[in-house]
Amino acid sequence: MDRRTDECVIRMSWTLAPALTQLMAEVNAAWPNRSRAWDGTIGDYKHSLTTSEHNPYDEYGKKDPDGVVRAVDITAQGIDVPTLLNAAIGNPRVHYVIYQGRICSRTYGWTWRPSKGHEHHVHISLRNNTSEHIDPAVVLAAQKDTSPWLKGTNMSLTDAEYNRIAADVWAAEFGSNTDTAKSRLGTAATRADLAASWAYAAMLQTAGILRPNDPNADRNGYVSLRQETADSKSLGEENKEAIAAINSKFEEAIAAINSKLDSILEILNAAR
DSSP, X not given: OOSOTTSOOOOOOOEEOHHHHHHHHHHHHHXXXXXXXXXXXXXXXXXXXXXXXXXXXXXXXXXXXTSEXXXXXXXXXXXXXXXXXXXXXXXXXXXXEEETTEXXXXXXXXXXXXXXXXXXXXXXXXXXSXXXXXXXXXXXXXXXXXXXXXXXXXXXXXXXXXXXXXXXXHHHHHSOOOTTHHHHHHHHHHHHHHHHHHHHHHHHHXXXXXXXXXXXXXXXXXXXXXXXXXXXXXXXXXXXXXXXXXXXXXXXXXXXXXXXXXXXXXXXXXXX
């Protein structure tokens, strides 16, 4: 069971998705002394009354006491949270991540949006048919995929190895293998980080977009430019599907008209 032992929990023969079993094993190996105070898999009784990936479901999104739990909570204390977030966000197995009152999901192009709770732990949900609606085959593939999550976490390079690799890269790009390659690449990385920080700050300072009826809007009815961009991308994908459906219907109508015209011509030719 999980940390929620002070409440009634429905007894069932559920299983944790193998992909998440793999993730937990890697987290425990990477940070063996971490806290487990907020770890969680199967939900408590309150969770069972809601739609949550902490409840066991089948691949079609139907509650099943013997089904699969497709969500885990991993305590933040004692781990490198950015490493875990980077491993989960954008991963083909994952639908969304929640941490410290924000959610980052596949649905919104992996853009952070306001949420609630999860202050002390990272919540990770796999692809599912509860919070999204997809091909059950995708759900099964995601839960069964036990490929590594934290790639390279325990593969730290020594300074000598770092210098050798950096020097080789510098030589390949600029034709000069020098002892200062590491420092030069480090300077380039620092400048890139600064540029990214400036761009992010500029984006945050950009005036919001007025959308007073939007649930993501602030109390003045504005959403951020980042939110507007994410929603536009989602709307664009929906419009593509709608246009494709219209084109298909149009082609069917044209084909039907052509068929009728051919029949009329045959009748006219026969009447001559």
